[in-house]
Amino acid sequence: MAESRTSVAPRRTAARGRIDKRQAILDAAFRVFAREGYGQACVKEIAAEAGVAKPTIYNHMHDKESLFRESTAAVAARLSEGHIAALEPLREAPDDLADVLTEVGCRLLALHCSDESWALRRLLYAEGVRFPELLETVAGQGDRRLREALADRLARVALAGRMRTPDPDGAAEQFLALLTGPMEARSALGTRDVPEGERRGVAEAAVRTFLMAYGPS
Amino acid sequence: MAESRTSVAPRRTAARGRIDKRQAILDAAFRVFAREGYGQACVKEIAAEAGVAKPTIYNHMHDKESLFRESTAAVAARLSEGHIAALEPLREAPDDLADVLTEVGCRLLALHCSDESWALRRLLYAEGVRFPELLETVAGQGDRRLREALADRLARVALAGRMRTPDPDGAAEQFLALLTGPMEARSALGTRDVPEGERRGVAEAAVRTFLMAYGPS
Amino acid sequence: MAESRTSVAPRRTAARGRIDKRQAILDAAFRVFAREGYGQACVKEIAAEAGVAKPTIYNHMHDKESLFRESTAAVAARLSEGHIAALEPLREAPDDLADVLTEVGCRLLALHCSDESWALRRLLYAEGVRFPELLETVAGQGDRRLREALADRLARVALAGRMRTPDPDGAAEQFLALLTGPMEARSALGTRDVPEGERRGVAEAAVRTFLMAYGPS
Amino acid sequence: MAESRTSVAPRRTAARGRIDKRQAILDAAFRVFAREGYGQACVKEIAAEAGVAKPTIYNHMHDKESLFRESTAAVAARLSEGHIAALEPLREAPDDLADVLTEVGCRLLALHCSDESWALRRLLYAEGVRFPELLETVAGQGDRRLREALADRLARVALAGRMRTPDPDGAAEQFLALLTGPMEARSALGTRDVPEGERRGVAEAAVRTFLMAYGPS
């Protein structure tokens, strides 16, 4: 570890260090914002959690708002990648549609129920009104991207004759609603863990209903 | 009622005034919390909006936290009444199930999309972690009560042979998910208005899917 | 007790009640001032301790300062009576001077070390600068009166040939100093109890030294 | 020392400046506490008197209580040094015991009657109950240290045959009582200046009585 820093890429040490520090700040910021909420979070605590001095934060970010924007955007991007990856099993129109949808549903729910995901959702709900471009960027890049990707997959499935729907967008929207809607209450807005088994039950119920509505004749 | 105020019981003016003031404080508090978020809201602003002096607030409520708890609880109770009332058309197992469900769905969505409702939801998401008993009280008394009442109605409908479902709770959960799930993205977490027509479309789609899964054979 | 109020002197009930209430307020005020200090004491707490409403206090006393003045003055007067009474054994020039002085010393020390006495002393030290007329009244009526009374007694004793001193005032001053001076440290400014036996020891030592300086040839 | 500041170590200006500022804060705090009393003193005024901003105080001290503790402890330590120094003339068992004791008495009284000393005593009396460790530290390090040092000196004097006392501790205690006891009333608890001549008179009277009790046969 130390080696890779001191001998392999010594020229990059400074820049690398800077980037590392920036990342450490963003990570710490997200943790603190998630824990305390934007208004209650204080820069001092973020600095402490990032292991840097307070002014260092202001060297990297212009103010608390930027810090919030950038730290949440970073997490949102990371999560969004996961969502897209979770659709992988649907890439090819499958034979065992129910199984595949259930698998995808489970993957999506696992992500949806992760601490990070709930933390981000809480922050967006809380501060979306006061950070409208965050909603645009994050929720846009996040939820919309997922919905559209899922709609694409469903369209292929329908085209392959394994589903019937003239409206893949609506179908995707409802599939996601059937998956995530129930988690709100079951996890008490993310404050209680929902065990994997229970999540699977929700996914199976969602798929069952979904396929009765959209499944092959 | 109005009578007792103006003619029968002028002696009660003082107590009544106190109650009025308390209500004014709670209302103002909710508005400010909704606008600014818990952390950013300041008691001074709440006092100004309620038309009282700052210490008056502390005469009625012990501290900012209590103020938050009580003001949100009051709104939650009010909204919860509305939800139950919205189920009214389902009281008797109806002939035209689709129409009635659509009507109920529209009513629920209208409530769900009201400013007050979004404001409360935002605050719960935002501060639920730090006010766990709020989640219990408010979300419990709110969402659970609605879900259970709806499940009761659906059970009756099923009993009357107009639906088939061995699990009215799950059915209610999914019906609500199909209704409210799509609103999250469509209203951008409550920051954009969703016109009534669009809400009706969502309700109709929800009912369509719901009845294909649970409707009479 | 209740009788004397209701039947024996019914005409006086109101006035008596008012006086009682005033006394209750003064007593409560002294206790709270003693416990918290003038600046930290709050009228609300005094009212609670007196069992009356806050405005009632303002009906009896003009403001917090008056309350302080009157409550401390009342206690000071009470204590002063005790001091004078403690000199009783010296009324007649005694044969067994040492014993009598020791007895007087013990009595004075018991008073000096009472909770009330320390409380008053603390308040005078603390606020004397800001309530100069209190020092005049209280310390004057208190300490000076005691010193002068003691000097009178000592003068009589000297006149009776049982002491030799051309300066009874100075002798009284020193006797009191020998008595009370050591208590400051021993009781940690009144925060630790000094047992009676220890007080007697101090009194005996004071008398011994005093008599070696002023005793009969 | 002075050198290191002006010529040798200009690099230390920052740290030195911090220390200076800390000292300025402690000094100002003591002055304000002495003037107003703990409860009435306000941090804003202390900040103004120290020439710093309010938050700077909270950067150095955790809260008002710490500020009180530290500022009084600093003064107490300073005064205690003076007390010990005042005993200097007694270092060697002297020939002219009366003169030396009088000299020491005068020095002690001068200190005892200084503004700073009265201010500290007032604060200890006033707040000792609520700051018990202050009494321990300050009064302990102060009064006890003086009494013990004086007892040491008196023991030497007795050993040299110039006094007779089997109990130097008691003798020291009484000597100090004879000195300081009378000042309480004469200075009206430190609110009136006692001129040097008067102090000398008290010291002489104290020495006279003391030596009649403990002096050489």
Place this chain on the structure above:
DNA sequence: AATGAATGAGATTTCATTCAT
């Protein structure tokens, strides 16, 4: 005479942010 309610003023403390090094 007594009180519930209200309030202006001000207390302590914290925070985001900036200098100077």
Place this chain on the structure above:
DNA sequence: AATGAATGAAATCTCATTCAT
């Protein structure tokens, strides 16, 4: 680039005091 120190502004909460009843 990074930090120790400092600060203006503002937050929550308390207090002595006064009305209206």
